[in-house]
Amino acid sequence: LSHKITILIGTMTGTAEMVAEDMKEAVEADSDYQVILKPMDDLDAGVFDDDGLFIICTSTYGQGDVPDNARQFLEDLQDKKPDLSAVRFGLFGLGDDTYADTFNHGGLTLEKVLRELGAVRLGEPCFHNASGSQTAEDQGVEWVRGWLNEIKNQEQNT
Ligand SMILES: Cc1cc2nc3c(=O)[nH]c(=O)nc-3n(C[C@H](O)[C@H](O)[C@H](O)COP(=O)(O)O)c2cc1C
Secondary structure, eight states, X not given: OOOEEEXXXXXXXXXHHHHHHHHHHHHHHHSSOXXXXXXXXXXXXXXXXSOSEEEEEEXXXXXXXXXXXXXXXXXXXXXXXXXXXXXXXXEEEEEOTTSGGGTTXXXXXXXXXXXXXXXXXXSOOEEEETTSSSOHHHHHHHHHHHHHHHHHHHHHTO
């Protein structure tokens, strides 16, 4: 397995991007994984041809929609329906539970589409709540450390 993680960032006001930057710093300090950050703007399904692991790091807007910068990417996946059975990803969503009916639906939509195309989610997803007490950056770093440890343990056992 190549020790590379690509974080795909869906954001409207930049929080998810700050989270991804902090995840990169934490992972690269703790491990030999290289982390690449890719805002979802201008991405298409071809991004999944890269090897290594992926993290979907996205907020939710509108009525449970993906952020504007993720819209084209989502449509491209839904149109082209690529075979993503080699893809392994983790999910970190950013939302706000004052939007009770659509809490983190943007991340959940991306997850659903990826899984329908054969991709496998690794570990538990994490859903940040902007109305909660922890910052998205702190929760993101805590989550990614646990997520990567779980993956490393699985690698050792196979
Ligand atoms: C206009 C607007 C609509 C939102 N809609 C939702 C929503 O439907 N569900 C949800 O969980 N969060 C929703 N949020 C909360 C954002 O996802 C949350 O604040 C997030 O941290 C923003 O991250 P970003 O700066 O990366 O875009 C909404 C926020 C705004 C400003």
